[in-house]
Amino acid sequence: MNLQDAFVENLKELMIDNDLSVKTFCEKLDIGNSELYRCLRKENLLILSSIIKIADYFCCSIDFLLGLAPYLSDDKLNYTPPFNIAFKQILSEYGITRYQLNKHTKISNSSIDNWYNGVHSPSLDNVIRLAKYFICTIDKLLGRDYQ
16 A cells, blocks of 8 residues: 555544544644645645644654554654754764765755755655655654654
């Protein structure tokens, strides 16, 4: 199953379990109705910031939402800090410089610098690449450590 299929399946189950209509859900999370409907029809995947909102709302892991974790854990996750804070923390924890990250992943220096300085957050594809590089969960990469 691909990321989009797993995400849609898991999101639908969470919405049903919590008795949420698409309209109510979108209002609570400030996500556009059309954006969510396109996602549910599997026309496109939500952007990372919307996926984070959903994970924070349901207190679940992003890895579970994307089908990268096999089950919904009872563990509670912290809310997601700004990416640049989590990014600096993971670089420090793993002892990796921005130069080394660029060299090993071929992600542009400008993108890495923008993430580091809080100018932009990475796309979902780049978050997945980074998680694979650091051999960690997406939640760990985003600073959503367990409480």
